Amino acid sequence: MPASSHSIRALAGQLLIIGFDGVELSPQLASLLRRVQPAGVILFARNIVNAQQTYQLLKGCQASVEHRLFTSVDLEGGRVDRFRSVTGPAPSAADVFATRDPKLYRKHGEIIGRICCTLGFNVDFAPVLDLAFEASRKVMISRAFSTDPLEVIAYARAFLTGLDSAKVIGAGKHFPGLGEGNLDSHLDVPVIRKSFKQLWDEDLVPYREMKRELPMVLINHANYPDVTRDQLPASLSKKWITEVLRRKIGYRGLIVSDDLEMGGVLKAAPIGGAAVEFVRAGGDLCLVCHQQENVERAFEALVRESERDPRFRRRAAESAKRISSFKKKSSALKSRVPSPAPEKISRLSTQLWEFSERVRYSALSSAAAAGRKS
Numbered sequence: 001m002p003a004s005s006h007s008i009r010a011l012a013g014q015l016l017i018i019g020f021d022g023v024e025l026s027p028q029l030a031s032l033l034r035r036v037q038p039a040g041v042i043l044f045a046r047n048i049v050n051a052q053q054t055y056q057l058l059k060g061c062q063a064s065v066e067h068r069l070f071t072s073v074d075l076e077g078g079r080v081d082r083f084r085s086v087t088g089p090a091p092s093a094a095d096v097f098a099t100r101d102p103k104l105y106r107k108h109g110e111i112i113g114r115i116c117c118t119l120g121f122n123v124d125f126a127p128v129l130d131l132a133f134e135a136s137r138k139v140m141i142s143r144a145f146s147t148d149p150l151e152v153i154a155y156a157r158a159f160l161t162g163l164d165s166a167k168v169i170g171a172g173k174h175f176p177g178l179g180e181g182n183l184d185s186h187l188d189v190p191v192i193r194k195s196f197k198q199l200w201d202e203d204l205v206p207y208r209e210m211k212r213e214l215p216m217v218l219i220n221h222a223n224y225p226d227v228t229r230d231q232l233p234a235s236l237s238k239k240w241i242t243e244v245l246r247r248k249i250g251y252r253g254l255i256v257s258d259d260l261e262m263g264g265v266l267k268a269a270p271i272g273g274a275a276v277e278f279v280r281a282g283g284d285l286c287l288v289c290h291q292q293e294n295v296e297r298a299f300e301a302l303v304r305e306s307e308r309d310p311r312f313r314r315r316a317a318e319s320a321k322r323i324s325s326f327k328k329k330s331s332a333l334k335s336r337v338p339s340p341a342p343e344k345i346s347r348l349s350t351q352l353w354e355f356s357e358r359v360r361y362s363a364l365s366s367a368a369a370a371g372r373k374s
Contacts, residue, residue, distance in 0.1 A: 005307075008303055008306045008307055008313070009037075009303055010037060011302075011306060011313070011316055011317060011320050012036075012299055012302035012303045012306060012316070013036045013037035013038050013039070013299065014037070014038075014039045014319075014320040014323055014324070015039065015275075015279055015284065015285060015286055015302055015316060015319055015320065015323075016036060016038040016039060016040075016275075016285070016286050016288060016295070016298065016299060016302075017038060017039055017040035017041065017042055017070055017072060017256070017285050017286070017287050017288075018032075018036065018038045018040075018041055018042070018288050018289075018295045019041070019042045019043070019044065019047075019259075019287075019288065019289035019290055019295075020032070020041070020047070020290075020292060020295075021046065021047075021290070021292075022047065023046075023047055023048070023049050023053060023057065024053070024056075024057060024060075025056075025057060025060030025061065025064070028292065029061075029064075029292075030060070030064045032292055032295065032296070033061060033064035033065055034064055034065070036295065036296075036299050037065050037066060037067070038065070038069070038295075039069070039070055039285060039323055040069050040070025040071065040072055040123065040285070041058070041061050041069055041070070041071060041072065042072045042073065042074070042125075042287065042289055043057070043058070043071075043072075043073055043082065043121075044073075044074070044082055044289070045082045045084070045085070048082055048083065048085065048086060049085070050085075050086055051086050051087075051118070051119055051340040051342075051345045052339065052340060052342075054086070054119045054120065055119055055120045055339055055340055056339075058071045058119070058120035058121070059120065067327070068327055068333045070122065070123045070169075070285075070327075070333075071120055071121045071122050071123065072121065072122075072123035072124070072125060073116060073121050073123070073124055073125070074124075074125045074126070075090070075112055075115075075116060075124050075125075075126060076092065076093060076126045076127065076128060076143060077089075077090035077091050077092045077093060077095070077096070077108065077112065078090070078091065078092020078093065078094065078095065078141075078142045078143065079092065079141060079142060079143060080126075080143065083115055083119070086115075086119070086345065086349075087115055087345065087348055087349045087352050088349050088352055088353055088356075089356070090108075090111070090112060090115075090352060090356070091108070091355070091356050091359045091360075092142035092143065093108075093127060093128060093142065093143060093144075093145055093155065093159075094132075094141075094142035094143070094144070094145035095142065095359055095360075095363065096108045096155070096359055097145040097146065097151070097155050098145075098359075098363035098366060098367070099359055099362035099363045099366055100366045101362055101366075102154060102158050103158075104355075104358065104359060104362060105154065105155045105158035105159055105162075106158040106159065106161050106162040107162060107355060108158075108159055108162060108355075108359075109127075109158065109159035109160060109161065109162025109163040109164075109165075109166075109170070110162035110163070110165055110166055111162075111348075111351060111352055111355050112124060112126070112162070112163065112166075112168075113162055113163040113164075113165065113166025113167070113168040114166045114348060115348050115352070116163075116166065116168045117166045117167055117168055117335075117337055118337060118340045118344060118345070118348060119340060120337060121168065122167070122168060122169060122330075122332040122333055122335075123168065123169045123170075123171070123216070123332075124163060124168050124169070124170055124171070125171045125173060125216075125218060125256075126159070126163075126170060126171065126173075127155065127156045127159045127160065127170065127172065127173075128140075128143045128144055128173055128174070129152055129156055129172045129173065129174075129175075129177070129206040129207065129210075130143070130144045130152075130173075130174060130177055130178045130179045130203070131144060131146065131147050131148075131149060131152060131177060131179035131202060131203055132144035132145050132146055132147055132179065133147055133179040133180050135179070135180045135181065135182045136178055136179050136180060136181050136182060138182070139178070139181060139182065139183065139184050140178065140179075144178075144179065147179075149202060149203075149205035149206055149209075150205070152206050153205070153206050153209055153210060156172065156206060156210065157210065157213065160213060160214070167331055167332045167335045168332055169215045169216065169330065169332050170214070170215060170216070171214070171215065171216035171217065171218050171256060172206065172207065172210065172214040172216070172217050172218070173217070173218035173220070173258070174218055174219070174220035174222075174258060175207055175217050175218065175219050175220065175234065175240075175245060176199055176203055176204055176207070176220070176224065176234055176240055176244065176245075177192075177199060177202075177203025177204065177220075178190065178192075178220055178222060179202070179203055180192045180193075180194055180203075181220075181222050183264075185220060185221040185222060185233075185258065185262055185263070185264030185265075186259075186262050186263060186264070187262075187263045187264070188263055188264060188267070189221060189222065189223050189231075189233055189263075189264045189265075189267055189268070190221075190222040190223070190264065191222070191223050191225065192222050192223070192224050193224075193225065193226055194224065194226060194227075195226050195227070196226070196227045199224070199227065204244075204249070207245070207249055207251065208249055211249055211250055211251045211252075212252075214251070214253055215253050215254065215326075215330075216253055216254045216255070216256050216285075217245065217251060217253060217254075217255055217256070218256045218257070218258055218287075219234050219235045219240070219241060219245075219255060219256070219257055219258060219278075219283065220233070220234050220235065220258050220264075221233040221234065221235050221258055221262055221264030221265045222234055222264065224240070227239065227240075228240070231268070232268055233264055233265050233268055235257045235258060235260075235265055235274070235278055235281075235283070236265065236268060236269065236274065236277040236278055236281055237281055238280070238281040238282060240281075241255060241278075241281045241282035241283055242281060242282035245282075246282055253326070254284045254285060254322065254323060254326055255282065255283045255284045255285070256283070256284065256285040256287060257274075257278045257283055257285070257286050257287050258287060259287045259288070259289040259290075260274045260275055260278065260286055260287060260288050260294075260298065261288060261289055261290050261291065261294055270297075271288070271294045271297045271298050271301075272297045272298055272300065272301025272302075273301065274286075274298075275288070275298035275299075275301055275302055276301050276302060276305045276312070279302065279312070279315060279316055279319060280305075280312060280315060282315075283319070284319040284322055284323055285319075285323065286298055286302075302316065
């Protein structure tokens, strides 16, 4: 029996996490949410004025859809910090790692998670699992902090435990690894010439070791010609997503694209084609983070391809089922948080500042101790 137009549109919406401009639920945004019924929304600094406004915006988005949303944000600390104007700056992963204190790794995730949860977010696209090789130093800066995958795992494992304690879902990124990338994939396609064995023994180790601990894995837009023998970014590569991540590594969580409006993927395919090819390659959730017209193009492309190609429709339905099952099991999506009182935000700001000072002091002490040993 052929699928109805309504069921196909509902299916396509569940494969999208969308961003938008503005700091309030405009009639245009409410209309878009009602039409697309996305799996989630993502906010950036441009959407965030203060705690109460952010909470109300997310609440309005939730009221515009029929199912529980992933309410997501990118919050790593350091350069990637969307809440700087609300609670003050959070230390970067490199800052916290410099303390060499696993208790502080966990506290980093916990304090970030508590702020996220208080504002109404249930997903944080962190931590970064990329290795800090020299090639990517100018691009990644403080987002990556070690060339040793076991050190990256130690930080990431503790950070995720902290997030989880605050009922916030984390995501490992950027699979299969940007450690050797010397271009910014927001603008261009990094080409990483590294053999599969080298990647397997280095960049992929965090994903291999943490495959049961990562609720989500975010796929990057770099090209790995020595592995795939093509010019496609990993985000559109069936070899990387299905053959390596799903089958060889055995990952069973949700697979999310990096933003499909980034130059690294748009040089390979227009926005609609990128969404379709990401899903066809085995991905679950397409991130489209900025322009409403691109959200609509991605949505309509997913609808058209599902109507046209029964095999693609089955692939999309498999992802939608996985997403639905994940949401039903997730305690983060079941929790309901009250509107943030100014006193609570003030306490969180103080706790974040105290944590930052503790990190700074511990990092100095760790560096001094290392200097005495050398």
